[in-house]
Amino acid sequence: LVRPLSRLAGISTALAGVGFLVVAFTRLDCPSGAAGCGLGGRFAISGATEITHWTATTVSTVLLIAGIALTGLALVRHGRTIAGVGSWAAAAGTTAAFVAMGGPSPGDVQRLGVLLATGWLAGAAIASLSRQARVGPPTRARTQSRERPEGT
Numbered sequence: 001l002v003r004p005l006s007r008l009a010g011i012s013t014a015l016a017g018v019g020f021l022v023v024a025f026t027r028l029d030c031p032s033g034a035a036g037c038g039l040g041g042r043f044a045i046s047g048a049t050e051i052t053h054w055t056a057t058t059v060s061t062v063l064l065i066a067g068i069a070l071t072g073l074a075l076v077r078h079g080r081t082i083a084g085v086g087s088w089a090a091a092a093g094t095t096a097a098f099v100a101m102g103g104p105s106p107g108d109v110q111r112l113g114v115l116l117a118t119g120w121l122a123g124a125a126i127a128s129l130s131r132q133a134r135v136g137p138p139t140r141a142r143t144q145s146r147e148r149p150e151g152t
Contacts (some may be wrong), residue, residue: 005074009066010067012067013068016061017060020060023057026049027053064117065095068087068117091120093113093116
């Protein structure tokens, strides 16, 4: 979805998706429910499943936030300032939510971060699909013409 704007953002977002599949397949049995495994010392990270889950969650979240922020940068560079700033706001909000995990209700904060990131992904998908409906699917020539000015 974002590759036509930024190859690095596309790679980062795709790797995050693969990482989140690893997260899904290494679910943990948390004492306070699925969203209760946040920070704050609720359980010890030990064993292959816990380490894999925690590492995949952390790395994938960082990659997704980077993909969102890099897409924002590409949007601003392409003159789509409102969409770019919205992407940066989504990246900042997602970061703040995941950094704030812990405390009395980590599940609520975690869900807020997931909601922001998922909302951004849904918005990116809708924008991409609506653009394709107007101008047709991206072609290699059209993508390259956006990346390099004519005559270079």
